[in-house]
Amino acid sequence: MAARGTDEARWLARLKLPSVAALYLHLPFCARKCAYCDFSSWATKPKDPLMEDYVDALRKHLSEAEAAGLLSGCETVYVGGGTPSFVGAPLARLVQDVRSLLPQVSEVSCEANPDSLSDELLGRLLDAGCTRLSVGVQSLFDAELTELGRIHSANQAQQRLGAAVEAGFDVSADLMCAIPLQTDESWRASLEGVIGCGVGHVSVYPLQIEDETPLGERYRSSEPDFNDPEVQARRMELARDLLTSAGFRRYEVASYAREGKDCRHNQAYWTARPYLGLGTGASSMLTREGYGALRKVCPQLPEPDDGTRRVRLTCIDRRHELAAARSLADLHFDLEFLSEVQAAAEDLMLGMRLVCGVEPGLVDHARTVLGESAVDETLAWCVAQGLVAHKGPRWVPTDRGWLLGNILYGRMWDLAS
Numbered sequence: 001m002a003a004r005g006t007d008e009a010r011w012l013a014r015l016k017l018p019s020v021a022a023l024y025l026h027l028p029f030c031a032r033k034c035a036y037c038d039f040s041s042w043a044t045k046p047k048d049p050l051m052e053d054y055v056d057a058l059r060k061h062l063s064e065a066e067a068a069g070l071l072s073g074c075e076t077v078y079v080g081g082g083t084p085s086f087v088g089a090p091l092a093r094l095v096q097d098v099r100s101l102l103p104q105v106s107e108v109s110c111e112a113n114p115d116s117l118s119d120e121l122l123g124r125l126l127d128a129g130c131t132r133l134s135v136g137v138q139s140l141f142d143a144e145l146t147e148l149g150r151i152h153s154a155n156q157a158q159q160r161l162g163a164a165v166e167a168g169f170d171v172s173a174d175l176m177c178a179i180p181l182q183t184d185e186s187w188r189a190s191l192e193g194v195i196g197c198g199v200g201h202v203s204v205y206p207l208q209i210e211d212e213t214p215l216g217e218r219y220r221s222s223e224p225d226f227n228d229p230e231v232q233a234r235r236m237e238l239a240r241d242l243l244t245s246a247g248f249r250r251y252e253v254a255s256y257a258r259e260g261k262d263c264r265h266n267q268a269y270w271t272a273r274p275y276l277g278l279g280t281g282a283s284s285m286l287t288r289e290g291y292g293a294l295r296k297v298c299p300q301l302p303e304p305d306d307g308t309r310r311v312r313l314t315c316i317d318r319r320h321e322l323a324a325a326r327s328l329a330d331l332h333f334d335l336e337f338l339s340e341v342q343a344a345a346e347d348l349m350l351g352m353r354l355v356c357g358v359e360p361g362l363v364d365h366a367r368t369v370l371g372e373s374a375v376d377e378t379l380a381w382c383v384a385q386g387l388v389a390h391k392g393p394r395w396v397p398t399d400r401g402w403l404l405g406n407i408l409y410g411r412m413w414d415l416a417s
């Protein structure tokens with residue numbers, strides 16, 4: 001297919017990268033399961049030997065992926081969970097391996113919870129080369145934290161955020177809105193509290209009440225007022241106003257950062273940069289070329305169809321199985337093969353999460369593979385509905401587009417059909 005111009009050619013090159021731009025490592029262990037959590041994580045006791053075995057297996061998988069050439073272009077690494085800080089010393093060893101195998105990486109983030117982010121661990125992570133900590137705070141009110149089943153106190157959260165900032169990390173605080181007992185005033189105070197700790201990045205999410213969780217059980221037969229869409233929208237708007245007036249810039253629907261403090265890793269997810277996920281439940285998004293490189297060390301993976309442009313994989317081995325897996329060849333995956341058409345629609349949908357919207361090269365490419373009139377009519381409809389605006393060479397989501405995200409993202413994805 002002939003590229004329309006430099007922008008589209010640049011975009012096309014991204015769709016064929018043989019190496020990933022970002023690496024995600026999943027540690028699925030927590031001190032206790034929170035009442036709202038349906039993530040891939042399990043509660044266990046501190047220093048459970050399984051955590052050490054699991055991390056050792058992950059370190060082997062990491063070096064295999066590096067030897068296969070999949071990580072030569074990797075720029076960022078994110079260790080998520082679960083609660084990576086709960087794993088303790090093995091987490092620092094994993095970060096050390098990342099640093100020695102991937103010297104070109106410029107950002108290494110670890111998720112942490114206040115109750116397991118000791119001074120000792122801060123020192124170990126700094127020495128190992130971790131640059132960024134994403135701390136799960138959720139609220140700075142003890143009664144709200146108790147409702148969520150969190151095991152740390154508000155005071156502990158503020159204290160550990162301050163310690164992490166002082167130790168020299170780039171620190172992000174995660175907060176949750178539309179939760180039980182929360183008021184506009186307490187939400188405002190939680191936001192002001194984390195800003196006061198000196199963090200450079202704040203992520204804000206409305207609580208999602210999932211069926212298979214204690215909170216889902218509790219509210220099975222009612223739609224609680226504290227979580228209704230209007231409350232969610234009002235709290236997200238309140239966060240936007242407060243954070244932007246405090247000097248933070250919103251760069252994604254849920255993410256705010258001071259100058260230079262954006263999480264570069266997360267941006268890969270929204271800009272079609274391929275990424276590799278290692279660990280139980282971890283997902284990867286690979287180009288056809290990257291999938292070919294992975295198949296060299298994972299001969300159990302099937303050959304893609306001729307029309308495949310992108311592959312999404314999720315590791316379905318449970319934590320014990322993963323800890324026992326001596327190599328990537330022992331793992332099992334759920335697979336999804338995407339055509340060029342599906343990949344283009346997906347990229348438009350993901351790009352609409354970003355303040356800067358979608359790049360001209362992506363729109364040119366989408367017109368080529370999805371049809372000029374289909375793309376232009378969809379964008380015109382979104383503009384007429386106030387969901388999207390055309391700013392300079394880019395198409396960007398409006399505040400209304402984010403508030404009605406399901407409609408906006410749905411319209412983009414519908415282009416695949």
Ligand code: SF4
Pocket residue numbers: 029030032033034037038039041081082083113136
């Ligand atoms: S700490 Fe995070 S991953 Fe662990 S149970 Fe709570 S919400 Fe889930």
